[in-house]
Each structure stands twice: as structure tokens, then as C-alpha cells.
Amino acid sequence: MQILVFNCGSSSQNYKLYRAEGTSLEVLCKGKAHRVGVKGSEPSFIEHTFGQETFRQTVPIPDHTHAAHLILQFLAEKQQHFDAIGHRFVHGGQLFTQSIRLTPEKYSQLKQVLPLAPIHNPNSMSVIQVCREKFPNLPETLTFDTAFHANLPESAYRYALPETLFKEDHIRKYGFHGLSYQYVSREAARFLGKPLNSLKIIACHLGTGGSSVCAIASGISIDTSMGYSPLAGLMMSTRSGDLDAGIVLDLLRQGKTPQDISDSLNKKSGLLGISGFSSDIRDLLKAEAQNDDPAAHLAIEMYTMRLRKMIGRYAALLGKFDALLFTDDIGLQNPAIRERTCHGLEWAGVQLDPQANQSAPLDRMSDIRKKQANVHILVTPTDEESVIASETARLLEAAHD
Numbered sequence: 001m002q003i004l005v006f007n008c009g010s011s012s013q014n015y016k017l018y019r020a021e022g023t024s025l026e027v028l029c030k031g032k033a034h035r036v037g038v039k040g041s042e043p044s045f046i047e048h049t050f051g052q053e054t055f056r057q058t059v060p061i062p063d064h065t066h067a068a069h070l071i072l073q074f075l076a077e078k079q080q081h082f083d084a085i086g087h088r089f090v091h092g093g094q095l096f097t098q099s100i101r102l103t104p105e106k107y108s109q110l111k112q113v114l115p116l117a118p119i120h121n122p123n124s125m126s127v128i129q130v131c132r133e134k135f136p137n138l139p140e141t142l143t144f145d146t147a148f149h150a151n152l153p154e155s156a157y158r159y160a161l162p163e164t165l166f167k168e169d170h171i172r173k174y175g176f177h178g179l180s181y182q183y184v185s186r187e188a189a190r191f192l193g194k195p196l197n198s199l200k201i202i203a204c205h206l207g208t209g210g211s212s213v214c215a216i217a218s219g220i221s222i223d224t225s226m227g228y229s230p231l232a233g234l235m236m237s238t239r240s241g242d243l244d245a246g247i248v249l250d251l252l253r254q255g256k257t258p259q260d261i262s263d264s265l266n267k268k269s270g271l272l273g274i275s276g277f278s279s280d281i282r283d284l285l286k287a288e289a290q291n292d293d294p295a296a297h298l299a300i301e302m303y304t305m306r307l308r309k310m311i312g313r314y315a316a317l318l319g320k321f322d323a324l325l326f327t328d329d330i331g332l333q334n335p336a337i338r339e340r341t342c343h344g345l346e347w348a349g350v351q352l353d354p355q356a357n358q359s360a361p362l363d364r365m366s367d368i369r370k371k372q373a374n375v376h377i378l379v380t381p382t383d384e385e386s387v388i389a390s391e392t393a394r395l396l397e398a399a400h401d
Contacts, residue, residue, distance in 0.1 A: 001019070001020045001021075001083045001084065001393065001396070002017060002018065002019050002020070002028070002080075002081060002082045002083050002084075003017070003018045003020055003082060003083065003084050003085070003086055003389045003392050003393065004016075004017050004018075004075070004082040004084070004085045004086070005017075005018065005085075005086045005087075005088075005385040005388045005389050005392070006068065006071075006085065006086070006087050006088065006124075006127050006131075007087075007088040007384050007385050007388065008064050008087075008088060008120065008123040008124045008127055009036075009120075009123075009207055009208070009209040009210065010119045010120055010123070010207075010209030010210055010230075010237070010238075011035060011036050011037060011038045011208055011209040011237065011238075011279070012032060012033060012034055012035075012036055012207070012208055012209060012329075013032065013033040013036055013064055013067040013068070013071070013123075013127075014030075014031070014032045014033075014384075014385060015030065015031055015032070015071050015385075016029070016030040016385040016386075016389070017029040017030070017075065017080055017082060018385075018386075018389045020389060020392075020393045023390075025386055025389050025390065028050075028080065029048065029049065029050045029075065029078065029080055030048075030049050030385075031046060031047050031048035031049060031071065031074070032046065032047055033045075033046040033061050033064075033067040033070065033071070034046070034047070034208070035061065035208075035280065036061045036062075036063065036064055036067050037061070037062055037063055037064075038279055038280065039272070039278070039279070040277075040278040040279060040280045040283055041277065041278055041283050042280065042282075042283065043058050043060075044058075044059065044060060044061040045057060045058040045059065045061075046059065046061065046067065046070055046071070048071075048074050050078055055074075057070070063123075063126065064123040064124075064126050064127055065126045065127070065129075065130055067127075068126070068127045068130045068131070069130065072130070072134065082138070083138070083139075084138060084139045084140070084141065084392055084396055085131050085135065085138055085139075085140045085141075085392075086140070086141045086142075086143065086388040086389055086391065086392035087124055087127065087128055087131075087140065087141065087142050087143070087388070088124060088142075088143060088145065088179060088384060088388055089110070089121065089124045089142045089143065089144050089145070090117045090120035090121055090124065090144070090145045090146070090176055090230060091113055091116040091117035091120065091121055091144070091145070091146055091174060091176070091229070091230070092113060092144035092145075092146050092147065093112075093113040093116050093146070093170065093174070094170045095109055095112065095113055096109075096113070096142070096144050096146075096147075097144070097146070097147055097150045098144070098147055098150075099141060099142065099143040099144065099147070099391040099392075099394075099395060100141065100142050100395070101139060101140070101141050101395045101396070101399065102128070102139075102140040102141060102142060106142075107128075107132075110125060110128075110142075111125075116174075116228075116229060117176075117229060117230050118229075118262060118266060119209075119230070119238075119239075119266050119267065120210075120230055124142075128140065128142075139396060139399075141388075141391060141392040141395050141396075143179060143387065143388045143391045143392075144178070145175075145176045145177055145178040145179055146174045146175060146176060146178060147178055148175070148178025148179070148181055148182050148221055149173075149174060149175030149176075149178055149214075149221045149224055151220060151221070152173065152175065152221055152222070152223065152224075153222065156173065156222065156223040157172045157173040157174075157175075158172060158173075159171060159172065159173070159227075159228075171228060172228065173224070173226075173227040173228060173232075174226075174227070174228060174229075175212075175214070175221060175224040175226055175227070176210070176212060176224075176226045176230050177205040177207075177210070177212050177214070177224075177226070178221070179384035179387045179388065180203075180205045180327060180328065180382040180384050181203055181205065181214045181216060181221065181224075182387055183382055183383050183384060183386065183387050184203055184205075184325055184327050184380055184382050185199075185201055185203060185216050185219055185325075186219070187365060187380060188201055188203075188323055188325055188365070188376075188378055188380070189219075191365045191367075191378065191380075192322070192323070192376065194322075196218065196219040197218040197219060198218070199216075199217075199218070199219075199322045199323065200215075200216070200217050200318045200319075200320070200321040200322050200323075201215075201216040201217075201321065201322060201323045201324075201325055202214075202215055202216075202311055202314045202315065202318065202321055202323070202324050202325065203216060203325040203327065204307065204311070204324070204325065204326050204327070204331055204341075205327055205328050205331065205382065206307075206326065206327070206328050206329070206330035206331035206334075206337070207237075207328040207329055207330060208237060208280060208281075208328075208329045208330060209236070209237050209238075210226075210230050210236050210237075210239065211233075211234045211235075211236050211237075211307070211328075211330065212224060212225045212226045212230075212233050212234060213225045213233070213234065213307070213310045213311060213314060214314075215314035215317050215318055217318060222317065222318070223314065223317060225310050231265055231266055233310065234303075234306050234307055234310060235270050235271070235302055235303050235306045235307075236270045236271070237270050237271050237272065237279040237280065237281070238266065238267050238268060238269060238270045238271070238272045238273070238279045239265065239266055239269055239270045240265045240269035240270060240273070241270070241306060242306075243265075248261060251264075271284060271299045271303060274295060274298055274299035274302060275287075275293075275295045275296050275298075275299040276295050277295075281300065281303070281330055281334065281337065282334075283296075284296040284299050284300055285300065285334070285336060285337075288300060300337075300340070301340075303337075304337060304340040304341045307341050308341050308342075308343075308344055308345060311324065311341070311345060311348075311350075312345065312348065315345075315348040320349075321348075321349075321375065322375065322376060323375065323376040323377070323378050324342075324345075324350055324375055324376070324377050324378070325377075325378040325379075325380065326338055326377075326378070326379050326380075327379075327380050327381065327382040328382055331379070332360075332362060332379060332380070332381055332382075333362065335357045335358050335360065338352065338357055338368070338377075338379070339352060339354065339357055342377065348375065349373060349374040349375040350369075350373070350375050350377060351369055351370040351372070351373035351375070351377075352368055352369065352370070352377055353368055353369060353370045353371075356368040356369075357379075360379040362381065363381065364380070364381070365378055365379070365380035365381075366378070366379050366380070367379075
């Protein structure tokens with residue numbers, strides 16, 4: 001069986017084509033669309049890796065629908081076929097707490113959870129629609145980021161709000177990036193040669209769109225920085241992260257509409273809002289280094305300070321912990337961000353080796369701690385797509401039993 005996996009971020013779109021045989025997965029083709037719908041100083045582009053060759057197209061990619069068409073066009077040109085399609089879907093709410101096979105009924109129910117992640121769920125839905133139109137007879141599956149956090153303790157997922165809002169309106173913390181946390185925590189245990197159920201890990205998923213931190217004990221999510229929506233927690237590329245709820249109330253009193261406020265907090269804030277020119281931290285690091293840009297410097301300082309504070313919070317929650325882990329594009333590819341984040345966390349046992357940090361490989365896990373440090377500092381690529389592919393194979397096999 002060959003499975004095509006789509007993984008939509010807020011400003012990126014990954015894909016991988018797998019050959020699945022039993023529990024083994026072989027990547028036949030993969031790629032990523034970068035800067036999807038992003039306003040910045042650099043153009044959007046898409047990279048494909050097929051065999052030993054890598055192809056890069058620098059083209060306008062205004063949205064995820066366009067990205068999906070570019071990917072499907074490339075696969076057609078390379079005469080690649082697939083028997084099923086698996087999708088990442090960020091927010092399943094109360095309706096979806098485990099992976100599903102898409103049916104007309106489930107498709108209709110998905111529309112109910114679109115507003116829960118306004119800059120994620122609609123992106124995935126648009127790609128699902130493209131696939132349904134082009135491949136109406138192929139089975140499709142959905143794997144939900146929120147599922148990993150479904151068993152958070154009540155003290156972590158409840159907000160200090162009236163109980164009616166929890167019971168009737170389902171206002172609670174859901175958490176996100178669960179596919180990534182599921183993958184990297186298992187890989188960390190394998191890398192360290194220890195059982196997953198013996199480890200305490202603080203994992204930082206730092207993406208070019210969204211970022212979050214998760215406290216993981218024995219492979220289970222104990223708490224995580226994102227909440228009811230992917231807007232909460234850390235400062236992100238275009239999202240504000242945590243802020244005083246009184247600000248929203250005041251904006252409403254000033255006559256701003258909920259949509260106005262949503263657009264401001266989700267699409268015009270974060271790194272873009274503070275820098276004034278880009279949501280991509282690579283642009284800001286360049287502007288800071290080359291032009292001594294004060295707005296870029298402030299944005300980076302705010303980003304790393306908020307990340308460091310969240311790590312410190314979870315260090316207090318877990319007590320003694322075994323590993324601090326950085327993953328996804330920013331976490332994997334930006335040693336400067338890792339160094340600035342870790343500076344000041346020595347009290348928690350975090351001691352970064354500058355040389356190991358600068359030379360950390362991009363294709364495998366590495367440990368960049370100082371040799372005498374107690375806490376491992378792990379840098380690793382994530383692989384959400386393999387989780388989606390495995391879930392797709394499992395669901396289709398179950399349907400045949």
C-alpha cells in the first residue's frame with residue numbers, strides 16, 4: 001500500500017509519500033511548501049525530494065489549496081500513485097479524540113470544529129476538499145493533534161471559569177502539536193536508551209507558524225502551553241500567545257468585531273506585529289545581525305524570553321527532569337534561538353555546549369549539553385507524517401478485518 005500524507009501548518013505544508021508494508025514505512029517522495037501565504041522579505045517556495053534529487057520551485061503560494069495542487073502536480077509528473085491519503089487535522093475538539101476514516105458524516109462534523117483553530121483547521125479542510133474532488137474513490141483518514149493531550153489531568157485542562165462554560169460550552173485546554181510530541185518523545189527514549197515511562201521531558205515544538213511547549217512524564221502529556229485554541233501560550237510568528245483577557249474585552253467595548261480581533265491576534269501579532277516587517281524569524285535574525293534593527297531585536301528577545309519562562313514553569317511542574325528537547329524548523333535549524341533560550345536556565349540543570357549547538361545535525365537527533373550537565377539538551381527533526389501514515393495503515397487494516 002502507498003499512502004500520501006498531507007501535514008498543513010499555518011504557513012507551511014509538508015507532504016510525504018510512503019510505501020507501507022506491515023509496520024514498516026519507506027519514504028518514496030517528500031517535500032515542503034514554505035512561507036505559504038506569508039508576507040515577508042523572502043519569496044515563498046516549495047521543495048521536493050525524489051530519489052537522490054531535490055527540486056526547488058520559487059513560486060507564489062498564496063494558500064494551502066494552491067500548495068496542494070503544486071504537490072499533486074509534481075507527483076503526477078513523477079508518475080507516483082497512492083492508495084490512500086492521510087491528513088493532519090489540528091483541532092478535533094470534543095468530537096474527535098482519536099484518528100478517523102473520513103466518511104460523509106464525519107466530513108459534515110468537521111465543519112463544526114473549523115472555528116476552533118481558525119488558521120489551521122480551514123487550511124486542512126481546503127486540502128481535504130482538493131483531494132475529495134480529484135480522488136473521490138480513495139480512502140482518506142484524519143489524525144488529530146489534540147488527541148495526544150486528551151488525558152491531561154483535570155487540574156491542567158480546566159480554566160478557572162464557571163463550571164457551566166466547561167460543561168455546556170466545552171471551554172477547556174485541548175493542546176496541540178500532539179503528533180510531534182508523540183514522535184519525538186519516543187525517539188528521545190530510543191536515543192537515550194531508556195524506557196519512555198522512566199523519562200521526564202520538556203519538549204519545545206518551534207515552528208515557522210506555531211510554537212508550543214509540552215511537559216511529558218512517562219510518555220504522557222502533563223501540561224502544554226497551547227490551550228483552547230492554538231493562539232495561547234508562546235509568542236509565535238503571527239500569533240500573540242498569552243495575553244490579558246481584559247485586552248479583548250476592551251477592544252470589544254471600543255467597537256472591534258470578534259473577526260477583527262481574531263485577525264489581529266492570529267494573523268498580525270507575534271513576530272510580525274513586533275518587527276513590523278516579517279513573521280519569519282530567519283528574516284529577523286538577518287536584520288538584527290546585518291542592520292542592528294531594534295524592532296527585530298525586540299521581537300527575538302520577546303520570543304526567547306517567553307519560551308524560557310515556559311520551560312521554567314514546566315521545570316517547576318516536573319521537578320527534576322531528564323531532557324529539554326527542541327524540534328521543528330526553528331527548534332532544529334536555529335542555534336542562536338536555542339542558545340538565547342537556554343541562557344538563564346542553568347539553575348534547572350540546563351547547560352548548553354556552544355560548539356555542539358552550532359554543529360548540531362539537521363537529519364538526526366543529537367545532544368548539545370555540556371558533558372557534566374545532568375539535563376540532556378536534544379535537537380531533533382520531528383516526523384508527524386510517519387505518525388499519520390501509521391494511523392492511516394492501522395485504520396484501513398482494521399476496516400478489512
